[in-house]
Amino acid sequence: NDWKKGSRLLSGLVGSNVLLFSSALLTCVFTEDIDIFEKDFLIFLTIMMAICILWMLFQMYFTWKNKNAVLYKDCQAGPIWMRVGIILFGIGALVMTSLKIAYTAEFEDCVTPTKITQPVIQALFILVQTCFLWVSCKHCVQIYLNATRCFLMVLLAVNLTIWILTVTEESRHHTNELQAYLYRNNSETNISDLSEDPDERENVNICGCKYTCAVNKTVFVYLYPFNIEYNLFAAAMIYIMWKNVGRQIDENASFHHGLGPGVRQHIPLLGLFTGLAVLITGLVMFIMYEVGRENLHKQWLSLSTFYFFHVTSLAVMCLANVVGIVIFKLDKRNMDNQKNPSRTLDMVLLLLATVGQYAISYYSIIAMVSTVPFGLLCGLTLTYSVLMIIQHSLQNVFIIEGLHRLPPSNLLNAHQGTSHLRTVDHHDAVRRRSMPERESRLSLTNHPRNERISRRETLTQHIKSHLKKRKTMKDVYLFLFLCNLIFWIMPAFGARIRFDTGLEVNFYGFSLWAIITNICLPFGIFYRMHAAASLLELYSMS
């Protein structure tokens, strides 16, 4: 009779202390005199990562050797798209770390042992962690419960720390770039120095490159999103492992997604083409926008067009969500109320991440309503913000309801089962009767047989309409998945449209609006990625 909550509490306290301490150090790094604290922070992070690497290696060896360590597996944890995702993002993170090592090594004179050790250990950490999660994300560990929980929490804290670090670095980079951009726009002179970090400039001045500065810092800025997603994915998987420590699951409970005939083969062409249309339009617009930004004097894609694309695609996404919800209401099913840590985490993360977009949208709405000359761009921004809130709300309702619906196989099986049972019963009853009675009843059997045929017809019709609904659902899922993907790509790779209009910046002032954006936008980006992942899961289940 072990008390799970007590042990969880202990590991939670350990993890939160590690996380809070590193956050406090991180705040110092980004506000105080950089040199001292950056070194301290890097040492701390390196030590923590080394501890995690050792534990993960130990745990993998231990689990492989001791057959009693893992008796059960949670088949809902770590679905295949998540495991593939972590490998893809892991490769991205690894490339970024390698570039970082190369970049650091270039400045021969300024390389300190900490500055070069940290990325090397981080690369090792990414490698070991990816292996570890691939191997053991489904495990329900049964021995050394307390130690396992504590180390998992430390690992979670380390991942979140790296996440915060990356997000802050990226935000700082974008903010510096925007500030320079706005400054350039205002003064109409080309001061290119401001676009770089003061830190970086200093490096170049003092240290001097070894190999003609081949690796530019701006190259690996585009790899930040991979690193960010990698750590978030890892954190989610570790949390599920932590929840599953000591859990005992009935292995027989298989989770078949009961695909009806013709649903698996069905290729949702409508969803695919409309989704791809949005995705490609978005990509083209995004690239034009990015190119246009670099080249100041060219007449680049006007912001209103870009906004217009955002507004229309959000409206279409809202429509798709509404269609999905309506089909859910028509195609009634039982809800799954069973305990499922992965699903609960998905739900909580979706809802928490929504708060970021809600907040930034409300701030934007207030600013737009108060802006006195209410122009076209004002109207577009206002519509965009309102649609953003509506779309997030609808999509949350849609995804969460979808995740909780039981597969329809029960329904079909039940129908077939009972009809089959009934006919057997009927035959049995008939056989048991004496011959004369049977013959006298022969005239009557026609009627039930007809009834049975009509019953089968309605059943077929029911199944057909049911299958049609499910095929439509596949379209909706695929379309929304592709839309969420493009809405992830644009902000993750640097589009800050709420900054570029200058409307909110004028209202709130640069620093306040930068704070609001830098806090809320990472959640917004995470939301899109997570929603896309959930939609992919729903698609594979439908």
Added chain:
Amino acid sequence: NDWKKGSRLLSGLVGSNVLLFSSALLTCVFTEDIDIFEKDFLIFLTIMMAICILWMLFQMYFTWKNKNAVLYKDCQAGPIWMRVGIILFGIGALVMTSLKIAYTAEFEDCVTPTKITQPVIQALFILVQTCFLWVSCKHCVQIYLNATRCFLMVLLAVNLTIWILTVTEESRHHTNELQAYLYRNNSETNISDLSEDPDERENVNICGCKYTCAVNKTVFVYLYPFNIEYNLFAAAMIYIMWKNVGRQIDENASFHHGLGPGVRQHIPLLGLFTGLAVLITGLVMFIMYEVGRENLHKQWLSLSTFYFFHVTSLAVMCLANVVGIVIFKLDKRNMDNQKNPSRTLDMVLLLLATVGQYAISYYSIIAMVSTVPFGLLCGLTLTYSVLMIIQHSLQNVFIIEGLHRLPPSNLLNAHQGTSHLRTVDHHDAVRRRSMPERESRLSLTNHPRNERISRRETLTQHIKSHLKKRKTMKDVYLFLFLCNLIFWIMPAFGARIRFDTGLEVNFYGFSLWAIITNICLPFGIFYRMHAAASLLELYSMS
């Protein structure tokens, strides 16, 4: 087969939107040009409060009239100390609102309809809400589930908005005061103007008082803590009501706290006296500290003494927590793993509120470690921060384990029950035997009887040691309750010791440290209040 989560999700989305919108407005009030947004915000708040008042009146009438509306009551929700607490804090909040009305009415020329309507509606809101919560905090509403959930969430959002508003106003007041204090200290001249709000000064200058400015704004600053606690208590109770909507409870499951003989009568003198000693010492020191602050030139109680008191009492509290945890380990009981929304909320709130104190302590530790001339005050601050982290962790483990332990009555009953059962069995078996056999066994019965007596003796001894442990627990609970109370009173009524030393302020700069304190300290204050309440509950259950 209604799906609870779907309806909860809907109401949660409504509530979070209301809360985020009002937070966004509130940010504008506290950063932008005040006049416009303050008016907008007050109008919004007044409308929301009016809607809540109407709904609460309707709900109370409806529940009273329709007997089917509430079929079940959750007897764990709204314990008596919480209901008494809400009335006490409600009176405080009401007094504060009345003073606010009087203060606003004084400036005859500047009174706008919004400025006078808002406090009047707020007073009404406090009155109606207190009635509503007193009457229906235990209800599990069974009809109009969706509407009830949504309105409860709106009510929760309104309470949290008022809480954020009050906390921000209080923080601003304290920050202004501290800034003025530090400025005075530095420049050694007495500029009394700075201690007042610029807003207030303006009022006095332009409007002019009607009745000789009898109600000073500083008078009701001391009533802020009541208002803050009132809204938090209300929010907690509303959340429990929301969780209980549509819940069906077995009414027969009574939650007896099985007091052993002599435990209820036992007055924990040791805990009472040591606790009162800490409380009174703390109060005296706090008053001396406050008086000393006002009078600059007097040699007031030195900060080191005040710090020393904090450090020693924290150390004693840690000790008491350790004693409590050890007794828990000795006095093994079964853990209650049943669903209990009130307890889960208590747990989550305690843990979340801890994060505030953890964060501020880690920031302080980093600052202290980096301060170069490491003086006495540095050492005291460092010890204080480390002890704060340890004490919070221990206390959380202690309270959460305490809340989950099942009452010992089962244990005692089980002991008595089985022994009783066994004797009956024995008698029965004896009676069934034939006389000769019985007589032949008479010589043997002496042995079991002796054994039974010795068994009873060990049982009595077991009970005695058990009761002794429980009496000690009462001491521990009472002592910790009183300690937490004084640690609530000091910061809630204005002690900002981490500011007064000037060590952290020098390190982080005034504005950054003010931000850290203003975000973290409200959580710290809430933690103390909440821990005191939980300890009181444990005391009444022990």
